[in-house]
Amino acid sequence: xxxxxxxxxxxxxxxxxxxxxxxxxxxxxxxxxxxxxxxxxxxxxxxxxxxxxxxxxxxxxxxxxxxxxxxxxxxxxxxxxxxxxxxxxxxxxxxxxxxxxxxxxxxxxxxxxxxxxxxxxxxxxxxxxxxxxxxxxxxxxxxxxxxxxxxxxxxxxxxxxxxxxxxxxxxxxxxxxxxxxxxxxxxxxxxxxxxxxxxxxxxxxxxxxxxxxxxxxxxxxxxxxxxxxxxxxxxxxxxxxxxxxxxxxxxxxxxxxxxxxxxxxxxxxxxxxxxxxxxxxxxxxxxxxxxxxxx
Amino acid sequence: xxxxxxxxxxxxxxxxxxxxxxxxxxxxxxxxxxxxxxxxxxxxxxxxxxxxxxxxxxxxxxxxxxxxxxxxxxxxxxxxxxxxxxxxxxxxxxxxxxxxxxxxxxxxxxxxxxxxxxxxxxxxxxxxxxxxxxxxxxxxxxxxxxxxxxxxxxxxxxxxxxxxxxxxxxxxxxxxxxxxxxxxxxxxxxxxxxxxxxxxxxxxxxxxxxxxxxxxxxxxxxxxxxxxxxxxxxxxxxxxxxxxxxxxxxxxxxxxxxxxxxxxxxxxxxxxxxxxxxxxxxxxxxxxxxxxxxxxxxxxxxxxxxxxxxxxxxxxxxxxxxxxxxxxxxxxxxxxxxxxxxxxxxxxxxxxxxxxxxxxxxxxxxxxxxxxxxxxxxxxxxx
Numbered sequence: 008x009x010x011x012x013x014x015x016x017x018x019x020x021x022x023x024x025x026x027x028x029x030x031x032x033x034x035x036x037x038x039x040x041x042x043x044x045x046x047x048x049x050x051x052x053x054x055x056x057x058x059x060x061x062x063x064x065x066x067x068x069x070x071x072x073x074x075x076x077x078x079x080x081x082x083x084x085x086x087x088x089x090x091x092x093x094x095x096x097x098x099x100x101x102x103x104x105x106x107x108x109x110x111x112x113x114x115x116x117x118x119x120x121x122x123x124x125x126x127x128x129x130x131x132x133x134x135x136x137x138x139x140x141x142x143x144x145x146x147x148x149x150x151x152x153x154x155x156x157x158x159x160x161x162x163x164x165x166x167x168x169x170x171x172x173x174x175x176x177x178x179x180x181x182x183x184x185x186x187x188x189x190x191x192x193x194x195x196x197x198x199x200x201x202x203x204x205x206x207x208x209x210x211x212x213x214x215x216x217x218x219x220x221x222x223x224x225x226x227x228x229x230x231x232x233x234x235x236x237x238x239x240x241x242x243x244x245x246x247x248x249x250x251x252x253x254x255x256x257x258x259x260x261x262x263x264x265x266x267x268x269x270x271x272x273x274x275x276x277x278x279x280x281x282x283x284x285x286x287x288x289x290x291x292x293x294x295x296x297x298x299x300x301x302x
Numbered sequence: 303x304x305x306x307x308x309x310x311x312x313x314x315x316x317x318x319x320x321x322x323x324x325x326x327x328x329x330x331x332x333x334x335x336x337x338x339x340x341x342x343x344x345x346x347x348x349x350x351x352x353x354x355x356x357x358x359x360x361x362x363x364x365x366x367x368x369x370x371x372x373x374x375x376x377x378x379x380x381x382x383x384x385x386x387x388x389x390x391x392x393x394x395x396x397x398x399x400x401x402x403x404x405x406x407x408x409x410x411x412x413x414x415x416x417x418x419x420x421x422x423x424x425x426x427x428x429x430x431x432x433x434x435x436x437x438x439x440x441x442x443x444x445x446x447x448x449x450x451x452x453x454x455x456x457x458x459x460x461x462x463x464x465x466x467x468x469x470x471x472x473x474x475x476x477x478x479x480x481x482x483x484x485x486x487x488x489x490x491x492x493x494x495x496x497x498x499x500x501x502x503x504x505x506x507x508x509x510x511x512x513x514x515x516x517x518x519x520x521x522x523x524x525x526x527x528x529x530x531x532x533x534x535x536x537x538x539x540x541x542x543x544x545x546x547x548x549x550x551x552x553x554x555x556x557x558x559x560x561x562x563x564x565x566x567x568x569x570x571x572x573x574x575x576x577x578x579x580x581x582x583x584x585x586x587x588x589x590x591x592x593x594x595x596x597x598x599x600x601x602x603x604x605x606x607x608x609x610x611x612x613x614x615x616x617x618x619x620x621x622x623x624x625x626x627x628x629x630x631x632x633x634x635x636x637x638x639x640x641x642x643x644x645x646x647x648x649x650x651x652x653x654x655x656x657x658x659x660x661x662x663x664x665x666x667x668x669x670x671x672x673x674x675x676x677x678x679x680x681x682x683x684x685x
Contacts, residue, residue, distance in 0.1 A: 008311070008371060009304050010595065011602035016303065065303040190679040204681035207672065214671035217678050221616045222592045229595035232305040247588035296577070299584035300565065 010228050012069055020069050026050060027077035033184055034277050036078040036284075037145035044098060044116070047083065054096030056087040056169075064169070068176045068231035072224070075180025078146050078284050082113025084173050084291065085121035088128065092166040100133055101147075103290050104155050111150040112287070115139055121170070122158070123292050128166035129158025144287040145280065168234055168242060171249045171292040172227075178252035178288045179224050185259035185281040186216035189266040196268075203266070212262050219255035226251050239302070246298035253294075256285035305598075307371075315375045321352060322383035331386040333646060335511040339424070339466045342389040346421035355419045356395065363403060363415040370601055374551060381555030390463045394418035394425035398471045401488070405529035405537045410490065414469070426467035428458040428474075428491065428515060429538065436669050437685075439482040439535070443474040443517065445489065447524065447531075452476065452489065454497075454520040460663065464500045464513035467493045473534045476527075486534030490526040497521075507655035508645030550621045554597060557621070558590040560628050564635065573635055582631055589624050596620070612678045619670040622660035629654040 012020065030046060031039070047053055052074065054060065056067055067087070074083060085101040100114035102122030111120050114137055119130050134152065142149030190213050193204030203209045230248035233241040260282035264271040271278045307315070325348060332338040349355045350364075358373045359365020368376070388395060399418045402411050417423040434440040443456025454474060461470070470491040477485030497520040503512040529537040565583050568574040574583065596617055603611045632650040633640050643651040661667040675681040 008307050008598060009602045009605070010599040011606050012303060186679075190681060193681055202682050204675070204679075205684050207668070207684060210675035210681050210684065211668070211671040213679050213681060214674035217674050218616050218620055221596060221613050222589070222620060225596035225599045226588070226592035228303055228599060229305060229591070232303050236304075236306055238305070244591060247591045250585070250588050251592055296580050296584040299588050300574075300580065 010225070010232070016066050016069050019066055020073055023070050023073035024076065027073060027079065031077050031079060033077050033280065036277075036280050037141075039080065039146065044080070044082075047080070048096065048098075052079075052083060053086050053098065054090050056173075057090040057094060057096060063231075064172060064234045065228065065231040068172060068227055071173045071176035072180040072183070072227065075177030076184045078181065078184070078280060079177075080113050081144070081147050081177070081287060081291070082117075084170060084177065085113075087173055088166055088170045089119070089121050089130065091169055092128070092161050092163050093130065099130070101291065102131060102158075105290075107153075107155055109152040109155050110142075111137065111139075111152065112142075112144075112147040114150050115148060123167055123170065124155075124158045124160075126167065127164075128161045128170060130161065131156040131158040142287075144283045146284060147287065165234070167292060168245045171245050171294070172231055172234060174288055174291040175223075175227050175230070175245070175249040175252040178249075178256040178285065179220070179227050181281055181284050181288065182216070182220050182223060182252065182255035182259040185256070185263040185278070186213070186220050188278060188281070189213050189216055189259075189263040192267055209266060212266055216259045216262050219251075219258055223248070223252040223255040243299065243302045246294045249292065250294045250299060253285070253289045256281070256288055260285045307375075311371055311375060314372055315379060318376050318379040319383070321354070322379055322385055325352065326383050326385045330648070331389060333509060333648065335390065335463055335466060338389050341386070342391055343421040343424075345386055346388060346391045346395075346419075350420050356399065356415075359399065359403060359415070359419070363411060364419045370605055374597070374601060377551040378555050381552045382559070387552075390424045390466055391418075391421055393427050393462065393467075393471070394423065394469075397427060398425040398469070401471060401537060401540055402528065404540050405488070405533075407528075410526075410528060414490070423468040424463060424466055426461050426463045426470045426493065428461055428470045428472035430458065430460045432457060432459050432514075436666055438538075439486075441473060441475055441486060443472075444478070445474045445476045445487065445522070446478070447476065448521075450524050452487075452522045452524060452527075454489075454491070454517040454522060457514060457516050459514045460503075461513050461515050462511050464493070464515050465502060469493060470515070473538050476531055476534070480532075483535040485532055486538070487531050488528045488534040488537035489522060490528060491520070491522055492526075495520050495522065505656070506658070507652050508647075509656065550617060551597060553621055553625060554590070554593050557593065557625055557628055560632065561586045561590050564628070564632055568635060571635075579631075579635070586624070586628055586631065589620075589627075593617070593620060593624060612674070615670050615673045615677070618665070619667055619674070622657075623667065625657050625660050629657050 055062055081101050085099045089099040090096050098117050100117040100120035101112040102120035103110045104122055104124055114133050117133050120133050121130050137150035139148035139150045193209050193213055194202050196203050226248040230244040233244040264278045267278050270276045331341055356365035357368045357376055361367040399415060402414055431441055431443060433442060445452035445454045470493050472489045472491040473486055475485055476487040497518040499516040501514045502510050504510045568579060574580050600613055600617060633654045636650060640651045676683050
């Protein structure tokens with residue numbers, strides 16, 4: 008039993024975070040360069056989950072949490088799941104079906120989209136006529152199709168768990184980003200002639216962001232290992248990780264805006280980017296009450 | 303990262319389970335601390351004779367010297383088997399003993415440690431005072447050095463098992479005029495010494511294991527100071543860091559067992575058909591799973607680096623607040639039945655009333671949040 012990353016895993020984490028900081032900073036999330044996807048593919052992140060790479064889910068979770076920390080494109084999630092259960096490293100858009108509509112994210116230059124239909128993962132064709140536009144999450148382009156396309160189901164039921172796990176990792180990273188942003192601001196912003204982080208009213212909001220991160224990250228690690236081990240309760244543990252990570256991302260994003268005060272509610276500042284990402288993540292492979300009570 | 307246990311650890315778990323299955327007493331531990339004393343002593347002696355006492359203590363002091371992972375396995379199986387709380391032995395086994403191991407002289411260790419393990423001496427804690435709760439460094443109880451003795455005057459409060467204890471881990475001010483963390487000493491106080499008065503305190507759950515202790519010219523040999531005069535704060539902190547380590551595993555397993563029972567009960571009664579109840583149960587189930595994962599993660603860090611990370615405070619805070627959320631749902635599910643509670647009952651209502659202490663005792667939730675904000679996030683100290 009060992010739930011701390013080993014030396015190799017820490018190296019993956021560090022390399023990912025370093026690259027993201029230099030090439031894909033969070034504050035540029037709404038304005039990603041057109042060539043970013045090509046760079047991500049060259050760095051190997053679009054194909055890292057394919058079976059021949061031999062990476063376990065635990066290591067994937069660590070890397071995706073780092074990518075999530077910098078609000079990396081959500082299309083990496085669908086691409087990674089497709090790479091694992093279909094093969095290849097071609098860009099695959101993320102599909103979120105609902106209410107007779109189909110929402111596609113990061114669908115530029117794709118022919119297929121991956122999503123969850125009635126609890127099963129599937130792939131559907133991306134029509135050539137889509138016109139991507141910005142949506143709530145300014146880091147991802149959105150195309151709304153007014154009918155739900157018929158998906159081609161993926162055979163392996165673990166594909167759903169895989170998407171849940173990676174989306175949970177993104178949410179853990181997003182929660183971390185909001186925690187760190189709030190704490191950094193609380194150290195430098197002064198009112199009443201002292202940093203606002205001195206006041207317990209602010210300090211305790213920040214402490215709660217750290218608690219939510221620790222809780223969600225721990226369950227993410229356990230869930231990833233459970234999936235690797237073929238554990239009988241893996242589905243429950245992944246659902247728990249997804250639920251707690253989604254909550255951490257959303258609650259931390261809200262806390263971060265509050266700690267930032269006036270500047271936190273502006274379009275110029277970055278806190279809203281985490282909030283909007285958290286909302287989007289909560290609709291990717293969402294967890295039901297039944298998922299958490301099963302087994 | 304890996305959640306599987308080694309073959310050796312799995313065998314150890316079976317060994318724990320088999321022994322507990324055969325030896326956990328059928329009778330319940332009495333609630334009244336005086337009645338519970340013979341029960342606690344007999345059970346501790348049974349554990350000692352079978353080699354399960356002080357499993358984390360070094361072998362030279364009568365312990366088993368087992369690994370951290372084995373300790374966790376033992377504590378998990380202990381809680382799962384419904385084995386009784388170690389009660390009056392708690393302070394000796396979990397606070398006094400470990401503090402002596404880390405700080406005491408050879409004479410102090412060889413006298414007390416074996417007696418603690420065999421339940422031949424009972425310990426209590428004397429840290430908090432009426433005027434020094436969250437602000438522990440505001441301790442006013444003083445010990446004046448007179449020859450080779452300390453003459454002690456003052457009062458301690460929230461002392462568990464004071465009326466049955468033989469010894470007390472007592473932190474007091476031994477340097478006159480000293481302030482805050484300086485000039486304190488950690489002393490082994492004889493609870494049978496003349497000048498000690500004990501006033502029991504009954505809690506709102508009906509239990510009466512806490513007390514206030516008064517000292518009126520109590521004379522204690524200077525040889526009972528642990529870690530040196532004036533070193534009390536450092537010695538006391540070594541005890542508290544232990545409390546924030548593996549001290550909460552039993553609670554965590556209990557939380558998981560309670561949530562599983564609430565889900566079973568709500569399924570049987572049909573209460574789970576209410577979406578809100580089902581949603582809350584699902585949330586709690588996810589949270590108790592995460593709590594175990596967080597503990598495993600913290601222990602893995604200790605195994606790797608030799609010390610618990612600052613996240614030990616997160617575990618402490620999350621365990622206590624999660625326990626309260628579980629209790630609150632449990633009493634909601636009971637409905638009007640909670641109105642029938644009377645002192646001495648041992649049910650969800652009693653647990654609910656008792657657990658108000660969880661976010662107050664041993665560092666309030668507010669103090670824990672200060673620690674998390676300051677030590678984990680680097681926010682400025684507000685005290």
